[in-house]
Amino acid sequence: MEHITSTPTAKAPSERFTGDVYLNPIETPSAPAHLVAALVRFTPGARTNWHSHVKGQTLYITDGVGLVGTRDGDVALASAGETVKCPAGEEHWHGATDTTLMAHIAMLVGDESGDGTTWLEPVTDEQYATALKSADR
Template identity: 65%
Template sequence: MELVTEIPTAQAPADRFTGDVYLTAIDSSLDLGRLASALVRFTPGARTNWHSHANGQVLYVTDGVGLVGTRDGNVVQISAGQTLKCPPGEEHWHGATSSTFMSHIAVVVGDTNGDGSTWLEPVTAAQYDTAHRTAGR
């Protein structure tokens, strides 16, 4: 058993996120079980870049309201207590709405090259605005 008493929070890298996003690692035992998890906090309007995960991703929303969008234009509104599963290889983005904070626990199973994530270009303002309209916000 190992009690981890303090995990520092870091600002998310600007080359993968738009807006203010903060990451607190929960576990990153990629060398042991290939599992990586983090608490991710998005300020209003903040979001990830487009990205995918070789083995998929699970998002569990702990607070607030957010959006998840896919390349085919599908948009899902997510809120506290909900879990969303992103299938392997699906290009998607996620973040807060323009008027609310959103926090989620993100869980990925890595591959032989790390966490299995492929980071792509930023979500444009037009794509983000369209996602809000699609979600009825």
């Protein structure tokens, strides 16, 4: 058994996120499981860049209300206690609404080379505004 008493909060890198986003790592990929998990907190309007995961990603919303958007324009509005699953290879983004913070536990399975995430360009303000309008609020 390993008891980890705390992990320091870090500001998310601006080359992968828009707005103020904070990370607390929970688990980093290591054999044999290669689980990656983190508590991620988004202030209103903050979001990830477009990205994908080689083995998919599961997002469990712990607080607030968030959006998860895909390249084909699908948008999920998710609240605390809800889960959104993004399949392997699907380009997507996630973040808070424009008025409410959102926190989630992000979980994925990496491999020997890392977490299997491919980071892409930022979600534009126009794409974000369109997602807000299409979300059922």
